[in-house]
Amino acid sequence: MSYLAIRLITGMRADIVAQLWLINSCIYCLMLLFLQVISIKDIIRPPKKETFNDVYIVYELMDTDLHHIIRSDQPLRDDHCQYFLYQLLRGLKYVHSANVLHRDLKPTSLLLNANCDLKIADFGLARTTSETDFMTEYVVTRLYRAPELLLNCSEYTAAIDMWSVGCIFGEIMTREPLFPGKDYVHQLRLITEVAMVLHNI
Structure with a gap:
């Protein structure tokens, strides 16, 4: 049943x-x-x-979402984190292969069951890459928004979803948002600071 x-x-x-x-x-x-x-x-x-x-x-039926798991006291082993990331990337590869951008990936849009199976949900902002009018619409919750969107670039690619994946994975590992910006300017500043450190390594 x-x-x-x-x-x-x-x-x-x-x-x-x-x-x-x-x-x-x-x-x-x-x-x-x-x-x-x-x-x-x-x-x-x-x-x-x-x-x-x-x-x-x-x-x-799914039991919870990734946001609740991250915010809970439940310990996450490395194999949990790897399995979550693997499933997210596998699902997103399929979505992108269909020429679809999700455009709003975040922990609350990733559902989980008791077996740690992950499913991508909330496709309300998704668009096909063939659509020409989607570039100006609201996309992506701020904490998971790629720099090109913060800078209001007129065009973007599936890379915006991959940026969100990176932010989500960082949040899984640390149990805190990777770039906890208070507004758009602060968000971009936090990203720039990390980029400068990585550039100088």
């Missing part, structure tokens, strides 16, 4: 942004069928479109 999780998303009727995020997330989760990508089992629609406000999405 397999167990499922049901996610309730409320207030959809009045929130156009939430509607677009939901549609986008569902499209990519249904399109990217892979072991390290969360799978949608069903979408429970409202009985009448006139009363449409809440949506129930049925996912495969």
